[in-house]
Amino acid sequence: MYKQPNLRTLALVCAATVALLAAGLATAQVKKGKTRAAKTAQLMKGIMKPHCGDLKKGLEAAPANDDAWDGLAVNAAAINELSYLLMDDGRCPDGTWAEAASKTLRSGSADALAAIEAKNYDQAKAAFGNMTKACHDAHKKDK
Template identity: 45%
Template sequence: MIKNNKKWMAMALLGVTVVTMGMIANGIAKVTKGEKRPLSTENWMEHVVKPHCKALKEEIAAGPKTDDDWESLIEHAEILNETSYILMDDKRCPDAVWANAATKTLRNGSDAVIAAAQAKDAKAAATAFKGMTKSCKECHDKHKEDH
């Protein structure tokens, strides 16, 4: 009986150890920044990605009319497009989900917004924007913790 208890204790201890190690590994795996450069992913998201994405959304909803309106769309989309490269730099990218969201969904989506704005096609711009923003959820679902 005592012997069995010891065995059970050892098993429980092993279980706790495995779970703890998993949590530590998970904490390390969380992508907060790249390897050498100081920029945190959170900082870029909050101060670059979010405001440009929001501006793009509002300007598309308002309906661009003048050349300056269309040019503004292109400028926001260019910055989001460049983000698709920055997110891959400095060993920031941890896996295929991240890579696909950045280099396919965000990059191609922002390219399509630029093309639509150059053609002054509001409907195509709205569709492209919708496609581009799929990248946010695609990456966040796996890599952004809900606080």
């Protein structure tokens, strides 16, 4: 026999629905900022991936000339700037991600840029390793 829900049951269902919607909106803000058009995945694919890949390839051996060093400086600078974009506009989901983006990625890319501008290959390679640790830390929990 059908039993009509009471007011308390309806209130609980409404509260649960609101909580689920709020959680969904919070997750959506991680994938995209609150007001900006670019999705986080687009920033990662369009800025991080190409610049990180070029840095990795460019640091396989000491750069041969000033143009090569200049190209690596552009890569490190773009990644450093991205560390700020990733924290803006409500994109940051949690403390692990905040630590990776705002501290490890930011300081690692700044260190890489400084070493590249000084044309210090060993320091640049070490800084790049520290910088990529940020990515591994932020994404390892996703797996």
